[in-house]
Amino acid sequence: MARTEFSSSSTIFTDEQKMNKYEYNSKASNTLLSALSPNEYTRVMNCKSAKEIWDKLQNFHDGDSRVKESKLLVHTNEFDALKMSEGENIESYISRVLKVVNAIRGLDKELTNSAVVKKVLRTLP
Known part of the structure; x- marks a missing residue:
C-alpha cells in the first residue's frame, strides 16, 4: 500500500x-x-x-420506543375519531384520512386498505 x-x-x-x-x-x-x-x-x-x-x-x-408508542396511540385515536364534517368536500376529507393513515403506517403499524375504506364509508354523512 x-x-x-x-x-x-x-x-x-x-x-x-x-x-x-x-x-x-x-x-x-x-x-x-x-x-x-x-x-x-x-x-x-x-x-x-x-x-x-x-x-x-x-x-x-x-423517538425511542415509548415515544413511538405514544405517537401511535395519538394517531390511532385520531383515526378512530375521524368523521367527515358538514360542508367539507370529499377530497379534503380523504386528504385528512390519508394524512392520519400515513402517520400510523409510518410508525410501523399495519393498517389495511380495507380497514381504511370501511372507515371512510362509515364516516361519510
Missing part, C-alpha cells in the same frame, strides 16, 4: 484506507447537513460523523 500524506483540519492521514474513510464520512456528512432544515441543523451541528448525525436525526424523528 502506498504511503501518502493528507492533511485536513489538523488531521494527518498516512494510510490510504483512513483517508478514504475520512473522505466518505465528509461526503456523507455534507449530504445529510445540506438536506436539513435550520431547526434540524441546529440539533446536529456539533456531531463529528455522519453516523452520529444519522442517529441523532433518527432519534429526533422516530
